[in-house]
Amino acid sequence: MTQPIAFDNSYARLGPGFYTRTPPTPVAQPGLIAVNDGLAQRLGIDPDWLRSPEGLAMISGNKPPEGAEPIAQAYAGHQFGGLSLQLGDGRAVLLGEVVAPDGARFDIQLKGSGPTPFSRRGDGRAWLGPVLREYAVSEFMHAVGVPTTRALAAATTGEVVWRESPLPGAVLTRVASSHIRVGTFEFFAIRGDVDRLRALADHVIARHYPDATSPMELLAGVVARQAETIAQWMALGFIHGVMNTDNMAVSGETIDYGPCAFMDAYHPDTVFSSIDRHGRYAWSQQPQVAVWNLAQLASCLLPLMPDPEGAVPEATRIVHGFPAIYQAAWLKRFGAKLGLPEAGAGDQPLIERLLTMMAQQEADFTRTFRGLVTGEATAEFADPAPFMEWQRDWQARGPDLALAARANPARIPRNHRIQQAIDAGVQGDFAPFQRLVEAVTHPFEDRADWADLAASPEQGEEVRVTYCGT
Ligand code: AMP
Ligand code: MG
Numbered sequence: 181m182t183q184p185i186a187f188d189n190s191y192a193r194l195g196p197g198f199y200t201r202t203p204p205t206p207v208a209q210p211g212l213i214a215v216n217d218g219l220a221q222r223l224g225i226d227p228d229w230l231r232s233p234e235g236l237a238m239i240s241g242n243k244p245p246e247g248a249e250p251i252a253q254a255y256a257g258h259q260f261g262g263l264s265l266q267l268g269d270g271r272a273v274l275l276g277e278v279v280a281p282d283g284a285r286f287d288i289q290l291k292g293s294g295p296t297p298f299s300r301r302g303d304g305r306a307w308l309g310p311v312l313r314e315y316a317v318s319e320f321m322h323a324v325g326v327p328t329t330r331a332l333a334a335a336t337t338g339e340v341v342w343r344e345s346p347l348p349g350a351v352l353t354r355v356a357s358s359h360i361r362v363g364t365f366e367f368f369a370i371r372g373d374v375d376r377l378r379a380l381a382d383h384v385i386a387r388h389y390p391d392a393t394s395p396m397e398l399l400a401g402v403v404a405r406q407a408e409t410i411a412q413w414m415a416l417g418f419i420h421g422v423m424n425t426d427n428m429a430v431s432g433e434t435i436d437y438g439p440c441a442f443m444d445a446y447h448p449d450t451v452f453s454s455i456d457r458h459g460r461y462a463w464s465q466q467p468q469v470a471v472w473n474l475a476q477l478a479s480c481l482l483p484l485m486p487d488p489e490g491a492v493p494e495a496t497r498i499v500h501g502f503p504a505i506y507q508a509a510w511l512k513r514f515g516a517k518l519g520l521p522e523a524g525a526g527d528q529p530l531i532e533r534l535l536t537m538m539a540q541q542e543a544d545f546t547r548t549f550r551g552l553v554t555g556e557a558t559a560e561f562a563d564p565a566p567f568m569e570w571q572r573d574w575q576a577r578g579p580d581l582a583l584a585a586r587a588n589p590a591r592i593p594r595n596h597r598i599q600q601a602i603d604a605g606v607q608g609d610f611a612p613f614q615r616l617v618e619a620v621t622h623p624f625e626d627r628a629d630w631a632d633l634a635a636s637p638e639q640g641e642e643v644r645v646t647y648c649g650t
Contacts, residue, residue, distance in 0.1 A: 239351065241294060318331050474499050511528065519584035
């Protein structure tokens, strides 16, 4: 039989110390939930093979295909500001890497694939809820152009996962340009393992920043990509929810969709995660947290520099360069949302005025911006007078509505819709999940048959708290 996936496992070749060789734990009764045809084709994998018994055996973790070298990656991380010396893949294994027809390299990882040496007290499993949430949200993010890990497939396990109650188990097949995190660098830096730290930096440079000629340029690259990505989150009302350093990918991709959510009503202090009691990872805090995380990366990279102490000012300057890059990206993104192609600092007050008004009146974030395109934004304001005054000033700027239409999705994966899809999935009905994925991966089409998915939650429908995948 022809090889279904041509694995080429460069991370595994880094050698011992970077991971443990840990196969996925087989599951009782794999069942297919979804295969992402478009992504499979992009990777050069036959989607029909993924649906075959051998494909299902791979995505459930029952039998890795030939060429896979399952490993659990080691990493550390600052969680809510406190350092954990060892985290690592506790509920995931990297099956290996595939080089797509266009030459791009991708990790194929199973999440929820059973215990590993990094599981600590966890069971290594995922229940259906977080798997469906990550699938829908990451595929939406891709559809609107945000750098992100993606979902290749999802499967049920036929096993029960115990959280507060018994829940159906599931496995997500996740694809990323890599799963290397700020926390991966921390793992070696805090152990003083400079050789592996250097090997990791060289690997990341070759893989993600081929133009970088030094660890300092690598740092600058990560800072720039994170600033761009987080500006995109902000422009979608997205709250990652658990921006620990182990959940920040050095590629710049959004990773580890746990208690993440999109705001319905806009408020800058919005928090969803049940464990984020002090709002550390609130919507408005995300750029500052990114700087904090990148400062951790900077200190990890110092030992690789010719004169580590002398390099501190330059590394600091690079990390402190985040706000300028972020601010320019923010202006570009929010400018586009207003249909202003060349938005500059002079346009910031116009954007801020709208946001302030939205916060005061609890206007729906997505519907207000989309409403600028469709002419329905006024309906989002209980008291429309200030908005109409703003609108006159905005229209005087001659906005390009086609640009705004491309920057303002009609639909996001709203929290309550995700919840409804999960509730149905728990009952064995995946139709609402399939429909949600279809709708949010075509986010710019105004379609009457998806109007319910574009609507704000009714009273009583709103989901205000989200939980970590565990
Ligand atoms: P995260 O939720 O992504 O911030 O995960 C933090 C750490 O907890 C990572 O090392 C995970 O691998 C680990 N972890 C989370 N859930 C589980 C689980 N159910 N079993 C084992 N390890 C887990
Ligand atoms: Mg994580």
